[in-house]
Amino acid sequence: MTTHSPKESEIEHFNALAAGWNNSEESVALAQKVVQALGIKAGQSLLDVASGTGVIPAALHKLSIRPGRYLALDISGAMLEALREGYPEAETQCVDFENPFICESGFDYVLIYNSIPHFVNLEMLFVNAERSLNPGGTFMIAHSRTRQGLKEHHARIGYSSTREPIPPDQALIELAVQHGFDRITIEDEELYCFSCTRVSL
């Protein structure tokens, strides 16, 4: 009998979901709100962490924002394959963002959208985001549901976890400060948006 580590099971789970992962009009409309909250402009660069099949490039396209560089990262090769079908020009890398991530040039924005519940090692997210950003760049953790809305959604679908799906604000604030970020803002009304800026040198 083959045994799988939790990470391997996670990869298998998302690989299996990729083919049927539909970026509906509604999900693209919600992603547009996040892209607008992020504030990315044409020509700027974006690292889309845990990109899935490409709801963020779909939102950028709808908003007619053409980034100077767009890199999609995901732990699931099948998710990235689906993303490249829709967006053949997208740069993609199959990586686990809970491992140290080194990139050769800095980004203006690092975004983790609708994926924070899947990350356990929050410290590594901040280490990787800080390393990946230009000074003054923005790191955003966003979700299409509010903190409470996501908990209620999980209860409805019978999903239970020992962790909070969206980590407590105070934990995110402390990690941001420890890892060289300032200008921290948190919105939790229509969507959840935690945003911080890499301190300029």
Ligand SMILES: C[S@@+](CC[C@H](N)C(=O)[O-])C[C@H]1O[C@@H](n2cnc3c(N)ncnc32)[C@H](O)[C@@H]1O
């Ligand atoms: C719920 S999906 C969201 C995908 C996309 N952001 C969206 O909104 O449609 C979560 C994504 O996180 C990815 N993921 C989970 N753990 C990851 C990790 N450690 N590193 C990179 N990606 C990861 C999964 O493969 C999956 O594509």
